[in-house]
Amino acid sequence: MARSVVLLSGGLDSTVTLAYALSLGDEVIPLTIDYGQRHQRELLAAKDIASHYDLDRHIIMELDLGCFGSSALTSMDLDIPERTVDTINDEIPVTYVPARNIVFLSIAAGLCECEDAHLLYIGANAVDYSGYPDCRPEFFRHFQRVLEVGTKTGVEGSPIEIVTPILKKTKREIVALGMDLNAPLHLTWSCYKGGERACGRCDSCLLRLKGFKEAGLEDPIPYEGRE
């Protein structure tokens, strides 16, 4: 049985990715990075999702990227922007957290080596996404090379393999895959803001809502202003 590490944020994409890894029969260790997000809602979602699957080795690592301070996802001094779904891809937004996926993959790679896990799953998406450079196929290709030359397992000939099952899927396809896999989409949290209900207006909410709508499904989580 393959052993895998899955980066689990608690959002839709990483949860569908986790469901996918589990559907293959892998032994899965979910890894959540608590990086000083401006809200803890996502982190609670990640815990609920790991519990849903009875994954008792859910590793939560604290990393205070908040001291960097220049992203709207870690600093309360910056507002979460509200764009339209058509303009989301145009430029890198202030919600970009410097080097976030690079840091996450690095830590996950370290965990893979310690746990003798050879697959590293990340739910990055380069289709219906916010324009972050560290979500693109080119980035993952180069990071794969880093793991091949810069780690013990790589040098020994069995490098950790980065797996990005939803990289080239639309949000509609991701939602559909999640439904097929019976993923607990009702437990996921995508909104950049915290609170009891998702805002429905940030990039992340817009992309998610678009995905459910195009899949012809109702998003099971609560939104502001919606019964």
Next chain:
Amino acid sequence: MARSVVLLSGGLDSTVTLAYALSLGDEVIPLTIDYGQRHQRELLAAKDIASHYDLDRHIIMELDLGCFGSSALTSMDLDIPERTVDTINDEIPVTYVPARNIVFLSIAAGLCECEDAHLLYIGANAVDYSGYPDCRPEFFRHFQRVLEVGTKTGVEGSPIEIVTPILKKTKREIVALGMDLNAPLHLTWSCYKGGERACGRCDSCLLRLKGFKEAGLEDPIPYEGRE
């Protein structure tokens, strides 16, 4: 004036690297990662070195790699090996911390982006070293590509540049450069063990002592069994 981030462990190599960056007139932000080392001696050294240079923006980031648990540098359950200086390069030792330099470079890259710093100095060495794969030129070349394609500054055409001034120097040359630059070598700590005095027997001590000896200099730090 260029702004730079320098990874500062408190050891000989990173201190000489810091001295080098400062000698070029760069505005320097030292970054030290407190990764759950089995002793805190190195961290104290890093603080003393930053103080020596009056660098008041010394950033110390906590990252608990100790939960990974399989390296002799983070776990008290494993003994620090004692080899001879001639066999050090033969295999990757148990002091290898999984993906350590990958994680360190990632975090430093994030800091660079936040601070608008375009140079990222790391005192890695691939000559008189312990055989870690993430100290080799090939690794840094590939990581450089990751920064070019996977970060905002990279995509915008001014990627962070990884600078490895001592990568291809012998320990003798590193010691000599440190002396030339008037680096505070007396404040540095290289020993893998903690304590008041360096052990003189671990890989790191052996390489350091060899460097001083070949440079015809006395190592200014105290060693066990030496007056």
